[in-house]
Every structure is written in structure tokens, then in C-alpha cells.
Amino acid sequence: MIKRIIKRGLRYFQRPVCEKNKAFNQDTLCLLLSPWFDPIWYQKNYALNPQLTWCQLAGHYLTQGAMAKWHPSAEFSTTWYWDRYPDVYLAKINPLLHYLRHGHQEGRFPSEQEWQRYKPYQCVSDALWGGLSHSAFEQLTLWQSSADPRERFIAYYEQARWAYTHQDWAQYYACAQKLSLLAQDKSQQKIAWLLGVFSLYYHAQDKAAMRDYLRPLREQWQQDIDFQLAWANAQSDGQQRLTQLNQIYLSRGFTPLATLTEHLCLETLTSQASAIEDGPLVSVIIPLYNAQATIDAALRSLTEQSWRRLEIIVVDDASTDQSLAKVQAWCLRDQRIKLHRQPSNQGAYAARNAGLLIATGDFITTHDADDWSHPQKIELQVKALVEQPTLVAICCAWVRVQDDLFITQNWQPSSQLAHYSHSSLLIRREVLSVLQDWQPLRCAADSDFIRRLEMHYGEQALKLIYPDIPLAFALDDRGSLTRQSEIHVRTVYFGVRHIYHQIRQLQCFLDKHQPGVFTLPIPQQLFPHRPAVSSVDLLVVADFTQSSAEANDWLKRVQQAVVNQQSVGLFHWPSLLTCGRHFSLDYAYALAEQGVVPIVGGQLLDCDQVWVADKELLSCPVDSQPQLVNFPEGITEKMSAHQSRPML
Structure with missing residues (x-):
């Protein structure tokens, strides 16, 4: 593949200067140097004007071809990539550009043919998480002694993830530390160091060892957001960790964070974002139940939002601790906060629905009582909807954190730390006239609401913004409802959530x-x-x-x-x-x-x-x-x- 890229580059740069300067930009160059874009094939396959230059052909795919579901070459499938990776489609990212800049490193595939080569490994992974772990482990054990390093890598990777999910830290460390010796490409290398450094922390609780592990990798990976987040984790001092996190936000032009005291935790986070006083009203609904330890942080993050036109509706679901008193104190300090009390405990989604009945905003979103939001989160979401009238909903990414802002891995470790946040969904008010409300269940109603939205408006009506930047922190509480065994989030693959999603x-x-x-x-x-x-x-x-x-x-x-x-x-x-x-x-x-x-x-x-x-x-x-x-x-x-x- 490297030879093909070099050959393609030489062929391109040998063309006349006048041709190279036409319609030329970084995206065009990215395609032209890629073996996955074949301008000759593209021109002939779609009967385009033979007088078009390579730059113009690349530009055509970037601006028109992908949207027409044309393929850039025989080896890359636009439609398959979008169908296989709906997050890319929702984010409205050109599929080939995504693959070249992100997807390849993340272990994604360019076509059905490439996927088929990987299918046996995916089959075992699906069985492991899909209810047949006993049989899957038998196969993974066989692969541990395979002559093929890919099979050995998959074996230890899946066993490491399983151990993490079940909090078997010794096994997590033992499996994760083998990955760096088996990694064959950049995507596997990233998985290796990401799981490696986290397993080291859970095994030894040693921040210095984490820094020693990551330091040799800084030159190669320092531009990677997940590496920057891991490096922030490795800092022994809270203010140093905050400095590293702020570098991520500042690099994107976002407002940095500060603390009310020297002690770094969710409750002390604050910010000074430039205020935006005019614009549509946004209703923010917060279900509240016995969240006295976290509600202050949640409300502070909302009252400090740069988007000032907020209606913050806290729905108390019959709390028995001091949560209610804390919210009442906030109501006295900020008139944008409204308190509604449920007559009995009915669950978070029923509380949201109660909030909908009194919400008056042009846009509506939700916020959990143990989450924190970046001061520009709502601003960025509203602007995306205002600037793109065809959109009806916006989501963003979050990371899970401990109270001291140590970022934790998702329940099922992968090659990235930031993940799609269903609860960040911000919608136009008219969506409610079609979808009504959330199903009043114990779990999974967020994803169901999004599925119904996509079925009615089309997947292109929802957009994920800044997918690699955490615009929210979710407190990693292993005793929360989503981590309880009966409705644990892992049942999305086998169990109650899986059955529910299939039925819906x-x-x-x-x-x-x-x-x-x-x-x-x-x-x-x-x-x-x-x-x-x-x-x-x-x-x-x-x-x-x-x-x-x-x-x-x-x-x-x-x-x-x-x-x-x-x-x-x-x-x-x-x-x-x-x-x-x-x-x-x-x-x-x-x-x-x-x-x-x-x-x-x-x-x-x-x-x-x-x-x-x-x-x-x-x-x-x-x-x-x-x-x-x-x-x-x-x-x-x-x-x-x-x-x-x-x-x-």
C-alpha cells in the first residue's frame, strides 16, 4: 500500500503546475495521495467529462459524488461505509476522508470485501458479548496460541475488555500488556497503548508509572485526543490535569475551565465563557432523585452556560435526601431555575415527561443530575440547529469521569474515550408534536427516542457535533441504574435492552x-x-x-x-x-x-x-x-x- 501511495503522489506532482493549483486544498490532496481514490476509475465508471483534471475529479467526489452515493474507487464503498458506521453519516462527514483521517486508525473497514476478511473475528466478538461467552472464550483460548498475530491480538483484546467490564483488574492488566507486542498497524497500536495505560492504573494505581508508559509515545501520538486525555489522567496533581484538559479545549477555540478552589473535582469546576444574551429559549429538563452530592455541579455548569436564554426545569422524583433543599437554594440565586415536584417516585423518564409539560423553550434538551456540561455546549448545539434548518436534533460527545476528573473508559473499552451521549440530545420543539415523549421505563428510552426520530425525519436530520471532544462529563458511578446487573448497559447485546431495542x-x-x-x-x-x-x-x-x-x-x-x-x-x-x-x-x-x-x-x-x-x-x-x-x-x-x- 505504501508503494501505491508514493506512486500516486509522484504521478500527481509530475502533472503541470497550473493543473495542480486548480481547486486545490488539503482534502483534495488527502484523496489524491490515497490508494482508495482512483481518478481514472472514477471518471470512467461514472462517465464524467474526460477533460476534468484529477483535482477536479477529487473535488467532484468531495462535493457531489459522495452525496450521490458514488464510490471513489473499486476498493472503497461509500454506501457500505455510511451504512456500517452511522456515526459518520450522522456527522455528515465525507466517508473516504473520515476513513483516511480517522477510520483506518480506529479499525474501521473501507468496504464489504475488507469486512468479510475480518468477519470471523467479529463473529467471535459478537458471540462473546451477545450471550455465548462460554463458546467464545473457547475460541479465544485457541487463538492465544495461534501462529497468526492478528488472532492472538484479537484473543487478548477481547479478553481484556471482558475482564475490565467484570472488574477483574489482574486479568485486565495481564491481557492488555500483551497487546503492544502483537499490534500490526496503527489502529491496533492505539488500542494497545490505550488499554495498556489504563490497565496499569487499575493494576497498580500508580500515576508515575502511567507517565513512564506514555512518555515514549508522545512524539507519535501527541496530536491524538485520546492520548491527550490519557496524558491528563497521568498527572498526579489536579491542577496539572486541568491544564492538560484545557489544552484540548483551547486547541479547538473553546473556553478553558477553572476551579473554585485548589481542589479539582466536578463540584469545583467553573468557567467564564462570553455570554450570548439573545436567541431562542432553550428548556433544560433535569430529573432529580437523591442527588445531593452532584446536583450543585450540574446546576453550576448550566447557569454558567454561554447561552444565557435558558429555562432550567428540575423535576424532583420524590427525593429523600437534601437534593430538594439544594435546588430550592439555587432557585433563589437564579430565576431561570424552576422546580417541579413529582407526587411519588416514578423514574427518570417519567420525570422528564413531567418537565416537558411545563417547558416553554423553542429548543428542548435534558441533563442528568450527576453530569457536568462544558460552558459552550448548549451554544454550539443551538448554533448548529440555527445554521442548518434541515436538522431537527443535535448530539455531542462525553466522557465518564471519577469525581477528581480522572477519565475512565467506557463500560466496554475501545479505541476511544469520548462517546456519543444520548442524553445530550437537543431538539426543536416541533419534534414533540410527532414523537410525543419518552417511554416511562427504567432504562433505554433515550436510544428509543432517537430511533423514532430518525425513522420519522431520516438519519440525516440528527447530527453529532465534535465527536472526539468531550462537551460533557458523566460521573462514573458503578452503582447507578445503568450498571446494575439486570438492566446493565451490557444487556444491549444480550438481555433486556437487546430485546427491547429489537422490539422497538x-x-x-x-x-x-x-x-x-x-x-x-x-x-x-x-x-x-x-x-x-x-x-x-x-x-x-x-x-x-x-x-x-x-x-x-x-x-x-x-x-x-x-x-x-x-x-x-x-x-x-x-x-x-x-x-x-x-x-x-x-x-x-x-x-x-x-x-x-x-x-x-x-x-x-x-x-x-x-x-x-x-x-x-x-x-x-x-x-x-x-x-x-x-x-x-x-x-x-x-x-x-x-x-x-x-x-x-
């Missing part, structure tokens, strides 16, 4: 094509008030990514039970090759039947019968099954399963 995705599809015909039930575990024990006559176990015709006609079995006036529960048991796939439409048709409900792992269930569509599924045990009152031995033992086996 099918619901959106049905609403679009058959509006008002179907209303699909969602897992009972998501409701604040739910029965301790669920009850069905028949539990159907199947891989619902497959259609009924592909899996022993499980839909007919469900329909026959309904005809016999039996209630039915559906439990998803994936296969090694289907983890990560979307559910088939037959699953929606089954749930639409009277008395049919979804069942998830860990749910206490009273049932009379268990029917497994394909007993071969049971050869790979899932991580979590329903707890059957009548069959305490569990599904696998009851159905006399085969022994588990390695994946590949």
Missing part, C-alpha cells in the same frame, strides 16, 4: 408500513412497577433472528398455542453465527398475537411447558436464562443438551 425497531418498521395495526409488548423488567414472578403456559425458545420457516416453524407453534388459549413467552437463544443480527419480522407477528410476551434472562418465570425450536441451539449455553419456577434445573438440563463446542 420492529415496531417502528410496522408503524411505517402498517400504521396503527400492531402494538408490540416490551419486557416487564423495564417497567418501574412489575410483578416479581411472570407467568405463561408455554415458553418457546428459538433463535428469532431466523424466520419461522428456517427454524422448525416456531411461529406456527406460537399461533397454535394462542388458538388453544394458552399464554406464550418468547425467549431468544442465539446461535454462534447469528449473534448480532436483527430479529426477523416473524418475531413481531408472534408478539402481536394475544397473550404472547417477550421473556429475558434472569426473569423469574412460572410456566407449564418449554418448547425448543432447535435443540442444537442448546449445545452452546447462553449466559443468562429465565429462572423457571417449575423447572429449577433450567432449560439446558431439562432438554438434555449436547456438550458445548468451540466456535470455529
